Amino acid sequence: MSKFHTAITQWGLISGIRQAHSDMIVVNGPRSPFSPEARKGQLVVVVEAEGDVSRGRQACTTVAETICEAFYADGSTSITSSLRHALKAANAALYQHNFHAPPHKRARVGATCAVVHGSDLYLTQVPPAQAFFAHTSKLRALPVPTSWTNGVDTSAIDRQGALGTSLGSEPEFSRSVLKPGDTLVICASNLARLLGREQAEQLICYSDGPTIAEHLYNLCRAASLPEAHAIVIEAVPGPAPDDRDSSFTPAAVVDRSKQVVERWNGLLGRGVGRQHEPVPVAPQLPPVAAAAPVAAPAAPSPQEPRPAPVMDMIPVADDVPLPPSAFIGEGEYGGFVRPPAVPRRNQPVDLSDNHGTPVDFAAIPRKPSAPPPTVGERLTMPVRTAFVSLMSGAANVPRRTARPAEGVPAAGLRLKGLSYRKQRPRLPWLNIFLLFGVVALLIVVGMQQNRRRDQTTVDAALNKVQTAVAAARRASDANSAQSQLVAAEAALKDDVEVLVQTGMITTTKPLIWSRYRQVLSSYDEAMAAINRIGFVDELETVATLPGGQGLISRIVIGTATISDTEPPLFFLDRSSGVLFQRGQPGPILRPDQEAGSFVTKSVREVLWRAENQDVIALDRGDPTFPIYHVYLRAGDTWLSNQLNQTEHMQPSEGDLPMAAFGGHLYMWDKEAKQLWKYASGMYADLPTAWITNAGNVALDQVVDVQIDGSVYLLNRDGSVLVFEAGALTKQFPPPALAVPIGNVNRFVVTYDEYAEDGITLKRPGFIYMLDLRNERVLQLSKVDGSLVQQIQARIRGPLNQMTDLAVDEASRTLYLANGSRVLRTKLPEPPQPAAGATTTATPEP
Template identity: 30%
Template sequence: MQRVETLTAQLALVEGTYEEQSDLIKLVEADALDATMRRKGQLYLLVEAHHTGPQALAACHIVRRVIFQGFYSDSSYSVTSSLRAAIRLANKALYEHNFKLPDEQRVFVGLSCAILRDTDLFLAQVPPTQAYLLAEGRLRALPTHPSWDPAHVSIAPFVRSGALGASLFIEPELYRCSMNSGAGMLLCTSSFAPLLGRIELDHALRQGDPAVVMERLRQAATAHELGEAHALSMTVTAVRKQALRLPRGAGRATSEPAERAGWLQRLGSAVLRVVRPQLDEPQPEPTAPDSLRQLPPQPTLSPKPIPRPPPIDLGPGIDEHYAQMRRKDYDTAPVRHENLPPSAFLGEDLAPGALKQPIDLGDPIALTPGRPYRPRYEYKPLIDMTWGERLSLPFRRTVLGIEERWRARRVRNSLPPQSPMLRGQGLTYRRLRAPIPWQLLLGLVVTVIVLIFYGIMLTQANEQQLAIEYFEVAEQRLAQVREAPNDAEAMESLELASQAIDEVRSSPTVNDTNPALWLRYQDLQREYERALAAVQRLNFLDNPVVLATHPLETGQFIDLVVPPQLVGVTDTLVIENMNHIYAVDADTRNGRLYRIPREGGQAQPYLTPGQGVGTAVVGSVRAALWRIDQVIAIDQAPNGFGYYFQSGGNWNYSKLGASEIWFPRDRLDVEEYMGNLYIWGAQPNEVLRFRSGFYGDPPDYWLDPASIAGIDLSTVVDMAVDGSIYLLRSNGTILIFSQGQLVAEVTPEALNPPINLVRGFSVTGVGPDDGYFFLVDTLNGRIIQVEKTSGRVIQQVKTRPNSSVHFDALTSLVVDTSNPRPILYVVNGNQIIRAELPDLPRPFRENDEG
């Protein structure tokens, strides 16, 4: 097993002054223990009272002294048993001390006590002190602070009944782990707990130096102006091995007495050899040379180099070879322009060269018919032609034949040409160009253009014919949907019709430039949507409008407040508030309340964190709602949750009673009914009710515990209130409560695809027997309208596939029923969308049934 040692460091800050040793820390390491106490292990203790003062310091000294004496004097061999006994003795001593004092002078103490025996660490924890352990490669906090895990069960505020000195019964929180090399521990007072983040503390403890941790705590205390703080840091490191002994003969330092002893010994040996040479000691054997300190034997080299082979004879060089070839070619080359002498260009004599054979002008009847000259146009072999040349070959031969006939007729009508004059080979003359066949080129261009237009028209006709065939197939399959005997066959026929319509849509001829096919496609699409609404109860939004987008690039909305239409209002401030809608930011740390014009526009911050309202400072806005004639905001500040309302156009503030103990995990849902506030998400599985006008008092627990026994409320994601309270689960089921009792549970009927993830809902009507539920199905990008009483699905609402607006991040919605036709206000990620609710689906076979 690897041997380890511990390094420790302390920090003591008393009334803003740093001290070397802390009165609240007890440190007992192995050097200060005898053999009997060493078997118990090393002790690291930090105590903290719930307030400061002389009485608090005296109480801490009592606890520290009794813990030390009780632990090491206990006869048990179990560290855990001895630690429990010592804590019970300290609690009893402090309780007796407090019993003699009046209530206002009694002190309650928390502690963090760690025992390190070999590599095993035993930790006892009593709040409000804080402990951090870096063991087995993982950082743990005891207890876990809200900044690390808001949902942890041990983050409740400090309760005096659980501290030392409050009662005769104490139950500390115990923890055990293995502390190997590289592990670390930090014991600190509660003032450091909210200042230490997981990442920075993990980095500091992994340095393996307690001084680094203390320096980080010192910086945090200075930055936050702490007046009282104490901390103890301990790290475990491996014991460094001793240096290896040098071999004999190596250079090493010797002490002065050793050198003197060696000199005297050598002198005595010399005297004995002179007096008694026969007793001389034998000569020491020569020691073998150290191979590590001498060079290896070097190879011997000969001064004569190895003879090299003679080079290969390659004959004359390449320059001489090319010169010989040029001379040979010049001598054997025929007479050409560059080989003629200058005198050849001065006279009219023929240049020397081979004589041409005369043409036989005899009777051509007995000769084989043939042309005495090469053809005007020569064709390549068919195998060497490209496909374009092969296709154009008949047209080319036809054109050349016509040209030959026209040329022959023209030659016969003209005078006979003069005989050509012999020209010397060495004389230069201007070369004549062949005439350009403009007529041929024009005819070829016209032919190509005609063929191109013909191909285009043929392609369009084929595509149009193919689109018409797809139209016929789609219409036949829609007719099969009407004639289907049951919903299963209707769904199958509808799927086939959808595939045919997709083929029609992909055809390039079906667009607004082809009115006949475009109008037919529009009619087919309407019939398909009608069949879809009748069979699957699926409707599409017509002309959805994006009212506003989030002003931040990565920001998103989470909730929306739409004021109702009030009649007879004359107050200009109320009218201005009603002409806007309000959106809540999804950021839980820096959430804002935005105001947006009802007809659309830019989202303007309406209430922001850090804004001063009276003596209060606005925290992160978590929820908003409409109450009577104004918008209300709920924020989360370090000292609890606040209630913000307006008076005369200015914000006012009131703290919600007992809200400092709320730790909402996800979304905080606040609803208002008859002046009362109902809150879901502040306490696990509970609805809190603040009575009208008493928002500063502690709330009531509205749900009846006996009624919800055995009911799973952990998946509830949203709440609505209209006299009854509706709780929505993530699977789409709705629990209806009245007077704190569960009265009904509504389950929507099965759909395809099924309902898997619902984020929110909106409730219309008055009471549980009137109106509808509108569910936000985030996973499938749809809004589901469900009947309140039976759970029957009325319709599903989506955006069209070709629409510029898509439901890809649905969060919540509000249904405004103050107009003749309900209007949907939808929160879709960073967008606020408004659209009219489609009409209810009509029966698809109503014509046949009528």
């Protein structure tokens, strides 16, 4: 009976949604004590894609399935060797996938394989991977996360060996004894960076599995991780609840094995009876006269030693038939009597003369009738029969090889044309060939029928998608087009994807695969045309925070002083409060720096002041006295001033939406619902209220401010309010989209470009709104707020950390703050509306 059993708790995060079972975790438990899983132990595989998770989800599934299949299919009895072969097969499969896949679909995958075999734990890792093992209240991290080494990544070199990188990936092996109370935690590497050493030891060494899993999930929620997964394997004392009454426990299996061995011994003539049955022992009789009657042996007393087991008996001679007179009145006529085996141990040696002793056959115990076979014996009877036949054949090999001498018939008795040898019947070759031909014909006909049925099923599914896409293109209004797109998407997920998963649509069928790709391309084009989606394919990194650590919260694009040169780019690291400029070796403004008459704190906001062609930086005091200080750069020096009344503006613990225009500084007060104006050159004076007439519009959801001559206020739901001369003039509702706006807190308004006469409009400006949850940028018209296009990547993931944006209309360039990097891409051309669809007229860019 096992001293412990394993209890497993797992969860997964997909786009911020918790799943009870993660598709990045595969657990293979033994189905029965005789299955391959029981022979090699319980296998747990946890995979992780390096970089973009959604980009490598299919690669992770392929790696996990290949590892499980190859591990149990490997013929080696060594668990380490089987794991090495399984990882080698998974690496070859992923390398083949990456070799044929386009660059944006290639992925590198890390894997952690844990095998629980009895009381041994085998752990194999290929980075990126993370595991924590608590053994006898001592915690070990494999590998050591960066949160334990003050940000130093000790596994950066090892990550070059991730699966899919090359054909020479080398895993790391670990082994430990598993005791009751030990805990193994395998999680994603991005989750491990949230755990400190003391926090991990307190959690994993002194908590149960469900508590550990729930705490890890709470850490992911607090850090807003969109993708993560974790599994906790706990060694719980005692047997598993489902196996306590099972007949396939280890003790039961051992008992059944002993019974099978005893039964085979009986069949092969190496013993009689069963192990649990007493073996009769011949009594020691003193020599008596031949005519004296022989008394029956007395039953053995409980104090007498128990007879020796069957395997310790001395083998006896072959059975010898006795004469019929020996069975007068006793036993069965014509039967065979075999004297009982004599124990090997303590056998006395008779050195006296051999005297004939009459045998009392009535005193010889008869073998009891065998009980009827059990269900297990009936099931194993073919195996036992085959084993006995094999052993009998091996024993009769010498007998078959020694050919007896052929008898010579008497002279004169052999007739012409007759043979005295045994004649074998001739093989019916014609019938055999006909049988094989019929079977082959049936197989070919069946394969043709299956191909026709598969082709019909595939054609029906693809035609359903094509019909819905064609109807969407011909729709007369946007609602009808959207409903047809929904029907096409449902057909793709419910019908076509099932055929791909079952192998009916695969790359091994070129014609079907080519049509499948055409249907997908047609659906993507229709969706882009109807939903006005513009895709960005190339994202260029133009600036990065030092060390790649931190989060860029603001980016500002200035005006180039020299033509045909890139404009100045400023970006703010919110975590450290440091302001950087592209092309400068270090920060241009950081905390505790003397700037004018103040010592700077953490920089909270940065703006571009077109009047002096330079940047403005602002910091704010603590919540007890939250007053803003403004710093204006003039060459290599900073001019500072204090913005009075900002200590009373709300929110006091956060940032105030603000904008700069015409040398003036505008700040939004959430509590007063007012836009305060600091006049140019008089920032130290008290501000003036700019909004004089807001109408009946609520101003409690404003999250950002932009000015291009008119004042634009962005609400949390995506609506925009336009003010001129302090009065509300326009109100743009949120755009109606197939995927509604999720989280909006930042937007940019570009200026209108006029001709040299100053009257003719050369290029209109637009509103660019950042939708964080859906990883997209919405381009709206400044005239009526209608949708121009949705700018997004072709797949989700590359823009999952966006915080700010900037637009250069002159060069049609879009800048995005994504994590610790500033990305640059060209603004896509707005897609043309679908034929027949009616859309709101928007100005051409």
